[in-house]
Amino acid sequence: MSKHDRWSRLLELLAGEGRIDVDDAATALEVSPATIRRDLDELAGQQMLVRTRGGAVAHGVSYELPLRYKSARHASEKQRIATAVADMIADGDVVGLNGGTTTTEVARALGLRAGGSHGGRGRRDAPEASAPLFTVVTNALNIAGELAVRPQVKIVVTGGVARPQTYELVGPLAMGVLNEVVLDVAVLGVDGVDPELGLMTHQEDEAGISRLFAERARRVIVVTDASKMGRRAFARICGLDRVDVLVTDSALPSGTAARLTEAGVKVHAV
Structure with missing residues (x-):
């Protein structure tokens, strides 16, 4: 197991439990306690955790795993x-993407489509050949970087203050840009989906931006793996009444799918 993989696994354990014991982590990762101690020391040096006697703890109860370790x-x-969502986007659509690992995969799928085939749902308004295949509006710096090299994708990046954990731009500058655009579809990554409370994320400033993405869009698609279904996070984005489609994986429990369908959400499991 590489150092990067060990660090990712350690941070996953920390996100789930709030603390790590050296001996338990060594058993789980099948490495020596000395290796775990070195890893924890290095992660503490990067302010990813707080070292304790015999292990480590998260910085706070609302611990957030940084994007580079979640990928x-x-x-x-x-x-x-991502592949399923890309097929739901029509040529010529204006697409809003917030930050996250799943929306980054959606951006990559759209980029591949723009760079090659035009096998989506067909051009919505038949723009001229010189027009971009898609317009993507995003507050995520990494997504903008992924798509900036695609000449058939027009990129609109909000302003704002960058959050290093997720590479998202937040604050009044980001809201100012989103208030001036109209989206055909918003594709939202989330940290939790609850049948009663709706969509949630860890940070209130990111929740506000994602909420505005949803408000500015004609159609809202939520993308999340099944591990986040039924999970709650600190900041509420919006209710399920704002969601048109939820795309997740086949591990989604049938009971959860039924409750989402009852709430008016079309569930697409892949």
């Missing part, structure tokens, strides 16, 4: 979700 989690599920 390998449920990777195949997220890629399947």
Whole structure:
């Protein structure tokens, strides 16, 4: 197991439990306690955790796993979700994307489509050949970077203050840009979906931006792997009444799917 993989696994354990014991982590990762101690020391040096006697604890109860360590989690599920969502986007659509690992995969799928085939739902308003295949509005710096090299994708990036954990731009500058645009579809990544409370994320400033994405869109697609279904997070984005489609993986429990369908959400499991 590489150092990056060990660190990702340790941070997953920390996100789930709030603390790590050296011996338990060594057993779980099948490495020596000395290796775990070195890893924890290095992660503490990066302010990713707080070292304690015999282990480590998260910085706070609302611990958030940074994007660069989340990318390998449920990777195949997220890629399947992204491929399905890309097929739901019509040529010529204006697409809003918030930050996150699943929306990043959606951006990649759209980028591949723009760079090659035009096998989506067909051009919605038949723009001229020189027009971009898509317009993507995003507050995520990494998504903008992924798509900036695609000449057939027009990129609109909000202003704002960058959050290093998620690469998202937040604050009044981001809201100012979103208030001036109209979206055909918003594709939202979330940290939790609850049948009663709706969509949630860890940070209130990101929740406000995602809420505005939903308000400015004709259609809202939520993308999330099944591990986040039924999970709650600190900040509420919006209710399920704002969601048209939820795309997730096949591990979604049938009972949860039924409750979402009753709430008026079309569930697409891949």
